Amino acid sequence: MDSVIRGFAIYFVLLIAIRFSGRRTIAQMTAFDFVLLLIIAETTQQAMLGDDFSIANAAILILTLFGIDIALSYVKKWLPTLAVMVDGTPTVLVREGEVDTSALRWARLDEEDLLAAGRRQGLTSLDQIRFAILEASGGISIIPKK
Amino acid sequence: MTNDRESLQLKEHRAFQAKFWRLERVAWIFFALILVAVGLGLSGSGGPLSRSTLVADRSVADVPRFSRWEAPDEIRITLAPSSDQNLTLAAAFFSKFQIETMQPPPARTDPGQSSTVYHFGSSATKPLLVSINLRPLHPGQVAYPLGLNGKSVSAETFVWP
Numbered sequence: 376m377d378s379v380i381r382g383f384a385i386y387f388v389l390l391i392a393i394r395f396s397g398r399r400t401i402a403q404m405t406a407f408d409f410v411l412l413l414i415i416a417e418t419t420q421q422a423m424l425g426d427d428f429s430i431a432n433a434a435i436l437i438l439t440l441f442g443i444d445i446a447l448s449y450v451k452k453w454l455p456t457l458a459v460m461v462d463g464t465p466t467v468l469v470r471e472g473e474v475d476t477s478a479l480r481w482a483r484l485d486e487e488d489l490l491a492a493g494r495r496q497g498l499t500s501l502d503q504i505r506f507a508i509l510e511a512s513g514g515i516s517i518i519p520k521k
Numbered sequence: 522m523t524n525d526r527e528s529l530q531l532k533e534h535r536a537f538q539a540k541f542w543r544l545e546r547v548a549w550i551f552f553a554l555i556l557v558a559v560g561l562g563l564s565g566s567g568g569p570l571s572r573s574t575l576v577a578d579r580s581v582a583d584v585p586r587f588s589r590w591e592a593p594d595e596i597r598i599t600l601a602p603s604s605d606q607n608l609t610l611a612a613a614f615f616s617k618f619q620i621e622t623m624q625p626p627p628a629r630t631d632p633g634q635s636s637t638v639y640h641f642g643s644s645a646t647k648p649l650l651v652s653i654n655l656r657p658l659h660p661g662q663v664a665y666p667l668g669l670n671g672k673s674v675s676a677e678t679f680v681w682p
Contacts, residue, residue, distance in 0.1 A: 391548075392552075395544075395545050425591060459537060464534040464537065467531065467533055467535075470529075481542040506529055518529070
């Protein structure tokens with residue numbers, strides 16, 4: 376029972392912390408963002424297992440975490456508002472070539488991040504971008520001008 | 522909600538996102554406040570408010586005000602010089618804490634239904650420092666009397682989950 380409670384607690388602590396830290400964190404845009412996620416994974420592992428390193432405990436925790444995730448996916452289907460709150464929504468950062476500086480600032484991004492995303496699509500400057508969307512996953516989608 | 526149907530098939534929920542960005546900033550302040558509280562010792566494990574000092578006659582007990590579930594902690598007791606330097610721990614203490622080590626070890630232990638008395642010998646001149654390494658067994662608030670050379674003081678510890 377302890378393991379299930381620990382699993383629940385850590386799942387929701389992580390969900391809240393990561394959701395409120397913003398999508399920039401989950402996008403792993405820099406090496407440090409990636410390192411941060413690794414450290415968090417290591418830290419939470421200790422908190423979930425406690426002193427019990429048995430296979431049974433690990434199996435219970437894995438099932439608990441998958442169970443919460445599956446249950447939450449159904450709840451999000453039934454309550455679309457909750458889905459928006461938990462998963463977030465896409466945000467348009469560039470619309471028809473116009474950069475939304477306010478959205479960039481609030482999302483803790485800058486034009487350099489847009490250019491980096493553009494370069495992955497073979498674009499070399501901002502004025503080649505028609506749309507840029509910050510996806511719920513934290514990635515930036517670029518739609519080039521024709 | 523924006524829906525650029527002509528150019529971009531996307532449900533943006535921009536009004537919600539704007540509110541959420543503000544909420545994010547409030548959450549950051551809340552995160553910072555939590556860290557300040559941790560720095561002050563409200564989560565245990567060090568900090569100016571993490572421990573309390575209790576005095577009975579000339580004996581002193583330094584107990585954790587906040588502790589953490591299954592994390593090692595310590596109670597430091599200075600027993601005043603006496604012909605019988607002893608420490609009494611109530612059953613309420615054992616319901617929440619497990620003693621891992623006690624230094625120095627007691628010369629004699631008198632276990633009882635409601636409390637256990639540890640006798641350390643006698644010294645008419647020297648105070649005795651007793652260090653108890655313990656581990657909280659359950660989260661929650663616990664109040665327990667401590668007997669220092671027979672004089673009782675009330676201690677309280679909140680164990681974080």
